[in-house]
Amino acid sequence: MRIAVSSESNQGLESSVSAHFGRCPYYVIVDVEDREISSVSCVENPFFNRHQPGQVPGFIQSQGVEVMLTGGMGRRAIAFFEQFNIKPVTGARGTVSQALEQYLGGELQVAEPCAESTKHHHEH
Secondary structure, eight states: OEEEEEESSSOGGGSBBOSSSSSOSEEEEEEEETTEEEEEEEEEOTTSSOOOTTHHHHHHHHTTOSEEEOSOBOHHHHHHHHHTTOEEEOOOOSBHHHHHHHHHTTSOOOOOBOHHHHHTTOOO
8 A cells, every 4th residue: 555644854754744735845655565664755745835726636646645644635635635546534643654653553544624624615
């Protein structure tokens, strides 16, 4: 399984999880087999400064990702990820390593629109 995690730096598993999937400078991409990490890589977010709806999910899909872990995203983003057959999961926090443990341990499994997006009708 290939998992992408929105991150604030390119420090791999020690990177801090970004609060928002589209406004992060990097994605840490992790391959997991039988709950064991087999590879870790970092890619820059080509849409960090500016993105249109659907661009980031399309980029994540081009990386062969099956699960997107992040702090938060809006309803439209959730729909785009689902349209690309990528499972969106929100609520991730701490380091990438901690977020992966939470996901693989079953603590993180769903995507809820972030409060900012819901409050301001801000849909990414």
